[in-house]
Amino acid sequence: MKVMIVEDEMLLAMELESEVEMAGHQVTGTAMNREKARDLMEAQRPDFAFVDVHLQDGQTGIDVGRDLASKGIPYVFVSGNIKKIPKGFAGALGAIEKPYTVNGMKNALSYISAIVVGDEDVAPPASLVLADDV
Template sequence: MRVLIVEDEALLALELESEIEIAGHHVVGQAASSVEAKDIAERERPDFAFVDISLVDGPTGIDVGRFLATRHIPFVFVSANIKRLPEDFAGALGAIEKPYTMHGLQNALAYLAKVIDGEAAVVAPPSIVMATRAA
């Protein structure tokens, strides 16, 4: 899976990149701002993205999420305050709350890879708060 990381805290972005690569996926880019995230998404067309809500240019992660959703790029938010997410999760599959454990992140990655691959009846791990969508 080709993954985009949208995170303005460099250490967290590097740790996330390391875990993604250990899980056998490829990071196509890291972005600290909404402009950079949109540029990388357009250029690299990732299979998936992790998106923080607060970036260096403000609380613009939700805008990035909506942008990704219009491009049909699945994503989850990674945030210390998931209560700030809109009711529709801006099109996200769900959210991972900070601080997260490496074990929780690994479980989330395994789950997300299965969802992206179209596997049916996959149960979400407790490390992911799933978006509720109206039928």
């Protein structure tokens, strides 16, 4: 699975990139703001994205999410405050709250991978708050 990471905290982005690659997926790029995220979407369409709500250019992660949803690209918000995510999660599958554990992220990534390939019979991990649950 090709994964795009939208995160303005470089250490968190690098950690997430490492976890994605250790799980056998390819990171297509990392964006720290909405413009860079749009450029990455156009250059290499990802199969999935992790999106922080607050980026270098403000609360634009929600807009990035809407951009992804408009292109049919599934994504999950990764945020320190999931209460800032709008009702309906702006088209996201769900959210992972920071700080997250490596094991929690690994379980979420396994679930997301299954969903992206069409396996609807997997149970979501506790680390992932589904949009339908709010």
